[in-house]
Amino acid sequence: MGRTIYYTAMSVDGFIADPQGSLGWLDGLDHDPDGLLGWTAFDASVGSFVMGRATFDWLLSGPLADPTTPWPHRQPGWVLTHRPVERVPEGARLTFTDAPLGEVVAAAREAAAEADVWIAGGGVLASALARAGLVDEIWLSVAPVALGGGAPVLPAAAPLRLVQEGRNGDFAALRYVVGPQPS
C-alpha cells in the first residue's frame, strides 16, 4: 500500500511561508527536480493529494492568479474547507469537503490505490493529520535561509526517524518516517 507523505519546502528554522505568507524566499535558489527528494520522482509516485483551504487559496491568489495558468496537478485532490469556493481552476480534479480527516484520507487513499497520498500542506492540516496518526513520512527540502517567523511547518509534537539525508542544489534534503526510534 502507498504511503501518506507530507512533502514540502521549508526554511532552516521551520517555516513554510514567511510572515507575509510569501514564498519569495525560495526565488533564485537552485533545486533539481530530478535530484534527491526532487519533484519529478515524487510526483510520479503520487496518486492523490489532500490540501488545506489556506494552501488552496494561496495557490489561486499566487501561482494561479492568472486564470489561464493551467492547474498543475494531474491527480485527484481533496481540499479541506468549511467555506464555499468561488473559483475552481479548469482541469483541477478537486473534492471540497468538511468530512472528518480520517474519511478524507481514506477516500484519497482509495483513489491513490497502490500509489502515495501527498499531504500538500499547510502545516495546520499536516499537524492535524500527524496527531491522528495519518502521516507516514515527511519529506523536507530545507532552504538555506532563516525567516525568523512565519507559518510553521508542523505545529505539533511528533517523534520522527531520519531515513534519508543529503543535498539537492542549495537545499538540504531530509526524509523522515513518523514514529518513535526503534528500541
Next chain:
Amino acid sequence: MGRTIYYTAMSVDGFIADPQGSLGWLDGLDHDPDGLLGWTAFDASVGSFVMGRATFDWLLSGPLADPTTPWPHRQPGWVLTHRPVERVPEGARLTFTDAPLGEVVAAAREAAAEADVWIAGGGVLASALARAGLVDEIWLSVAPVALGGGAPVLPAAAPLRLVQEGRNGDFAALRYVVGPQPS
C-alpha cells in the same frame, strides 16, 4: 583568523528547547561526538565562547544543578547579562557583561586568537549577533523530532549557504555559512 560559530542542536521544526524550556527530547537519541559536526573536533577548535543569560541560568538549574558537577568548558566565556549572578560555578572562566555585542565578541575573538568563537546560545543572542553581522557559520545537529513550539533557534531573518550536510547517528548534520548565495 577563527570563525564565530553558532553551534547547537535543534528540532526539525527549528526549536532549541521545548515549550517547557526542556531538552529532554534529546534524551535517548544517538549522536557520535566523533562524527559529523560532533562535539570533540568542534570543542578542540573553540578558543572562547559567548553565551546568553538564559542559557547560563539553564545550565545552572539543569545540568549543573548539583554544585559538585564540574563546569564543562575549559575556554574563557562571556555571559551577556544585565542582572547580577548568584553563583559562578567553580572552575568556570567567565566574564559577566552588559557591554555592546560588538565589544563582547571582539574580546572573545581576542581571547580565542586563531581559534573559533562559539556562540553557545540561545537563539535570542544568536539572532542579535546575526543581525549585527557577527556570526560566520551556523552548525546544526537536527534531532529527529518535531516539537510544535518552544524556543526558536534563530528568531531573525538571515540568508545562508549550505556548505556541509550529512548524518550523525539519529541526527541530520547541517553546516551553513551566513550570507547570500554567491551570484
